Amino acid sequence: MIEARELTKRYGDKTVVDHLSFTVKPGEVTGFLGPNGAGKSTTMRMIIGLDSPTEGSVTVNGRSYARHAAPLQEIGTLLEAKSVHPGRTAVNHLMALAHTHGIPRRRVEEVIELAGLTSVAGKRVGAFSLGMGQRLGIAAALLGDPGIVMLDEPVNGLDPEGVLWVRNLLRSLAEEGRAVMLSSHLMSETALIADHLVIIGRGRLLADTTVDDFVQDAGGAGVKVASTEARRLRSVLAGPDVTISSSTDEELLVTGRDAREIGAIAAQHGVPLYELTPQSVSLEAAFMDLTRDAVEYHSAPADTERKAA
Numbered sequence: 001m002i003e004a005r006e007l008t009k010r011y012g013d014k015t016v017v018d019h020l021s022f023t024v025k026p027g028e029v030t031g032f033l034g035p036n037g038a039g040k041s042t043t044m045r046m047i048i049g050l051d052s053p054t055e056g057s058v059t060v061n062g063r064s065y066a067r068h069a070a071p072l073q074e075i076g077t078l079l080e081a082k083s084v085h086p087g088r089t090a091v092n093h094l095m096a097l098a099h100t101h102g103i104p105r106r107r108v109e110e111v112i113e114l115a116g117l118t119s120v121a122g123k124r125v126g127a128f129s130l131g132m133g134q135r136l137g138i139a140a141a142l143l144g145d146p147g148i149v150m151l152d153e154p155v156n157g158l159d160p161e162g163v164l165w166v167r168n169l170l171r172s173l174a175e176e177g178r179a180v181m182l183s184s185h186l187m188s189e190t191a192l193i194a195d196h197l198v199i200i201g202r203g204r205l206l207a208d209t210t211v212d213d214f215v216q217d218a219g220g221a222g223v224k225v226a227s228t229e230a231r232r233l234r235s236v237l238a239g240p241d242v243t244i245s246s247s248t249d250e251e252l253l254v255t256g257r258d259a260r261e262i263g264a265i266a267a268q269h270g271v272p273l274y275e276l277t278p279q280s281v282s283l284e285a286a287f288m289d290l291t292r293d294a295v296e297y298h299s300a301p302a303d304t305e306r307k308a309a
């Protein structure tokens, strides 16, 4: 478990992390989101003692990182994938880390295999692509079999197969009961991996919520239904919390009932359907709305068009 309480970091008169409180719980993937410059990396650096808070505190399994005798076995981290000696091979890099904690070679081999690096284990890290570097960083994070895994932008530079691998790996680590924290500035990608969201902007907490609630608050999704008997369908679907709008004579947008219910009700009343499509909310748009005032570097034109994902 990671617990940040009123965590604050100032550089000169600039407050980069501003009284931030959140918890990263075991058995969950927590997505740590914010636009560029929001303070994500600074927060993560404070979690593992690379920066010290100006105010407030953060603990890893109940105590500050520096007070753990074997920190690699408490929390595995990937902060800067390229912070590796370029002349070392992947296996030597991991062995050097393993030696600091009395971790056996067998475990090094395990994480190399887990990260899909077996064929390049003997290659010098300096020749690694960005994606291979990310995989090596993740292998290093898992070396001590830690209960907490914290990764800064882990899918950065990965190809689609690599992205899928990270997604499945993080989900399985959480299912094993570990606390997983990953930072990102991509809402839709994070929503596919995370259970919980901690969203920050200009160092401040903007939202501490579940992915499900965020999706719901983003406007719910609604279901698009098309039928040759849309008028009759509208009347059989009506209910106290149901909203139905129509864009054409045969199409309805229904909120308050999911696709399964709509299909069942339509079948019960013998109404033919030729389309039944759950609408996906534009999570990226909701995220941009939430962080709009906290974006440090606006691109021109400043207003991004709102469109469905």
Ligand SMILES: Nc1ncnc2c1ncn2[C@@H]1O[C@H](COP(=O)(O)OP(=O)(O)OP(=O)(O)O)[C@@H](O)[C@H]1O
Pocket (backbone or CB within 6 Å): 011, 016, 034, 035, 036, 037, 038, 039, 040, 041, 042, 043, 185
């Ligand atoms: N050592 C430092 N001295 C002064 N300012 C700093 C220092 N480190 C970070 N900052 C500033 O703190 C702010 C937050 O930076 P940080 O890297 O934590 O953000 P981030 O959310 O990780 O951003 P990104 O997604 O771009 O990596 C930025 O404005 C950055 O310029």
